[in-house]
Amino acid sequence: MGLFDSVKAALGIHAESDATREAYPEDLFGMSTAYVTMEADLGFRPVGEAALxxxxxDSTDFAGAVEEVEEILHAGSEETGTEFRLHEDDHGYHWVVLADDDPEDLVTSIHFAADTFVERGYGSRLLAAVFGFEREDAPDERGYWVYSFRRGAYYPFAPTNGEHDKRIEGKLESVLDGELDLEPEKEYWYPLWPDGPGNHPWG
Incomplete structure (x- = not known):
């Protein structure tokens, strides 16, 4: 299964019945405490980037919503220093990629972006928010928390050499269960594979 099929299946694009509720960006604030647990209990530090x-x-109104997101993030960057860029991957999905050494700024910026889409009536176009972490003593060992807007829940993803690292995913699940609202049905824990070694899912 390629990235395109994985995203489609995981995030409910082809099956409205997979959606449990409307997009609710407030859930993203759960990551504001989870990053502390990730570092203190698991030795995983934030990579300094996250993405929506x-x-x-294809409409001028949606293009206007994207421009509004850019304006909000630009205004916020002057206060927090959070850098951002827009990126379209090879499968036609769009990403707002944010960079900041302060994980709380990343959470806040992703929330602002997601909330803007919702307020403009495009909450159904939101697919996922992805937060990256790496082991302090082994930076090549990464774990991600993926928040599915269609499912209203988080799930862990740890790619290693093109495969799931189930050991890491199990650790993340066991430690953060109760702190984050986790997706209970693991068939929805679909991977967002990076497009190359050492890359993040957002490219």
């Missing part, structure tokens, strides 16, 4: 994935609509 969404699908586009």
């Amino acid at each position: 994935c969404f699908s586009s609509v």
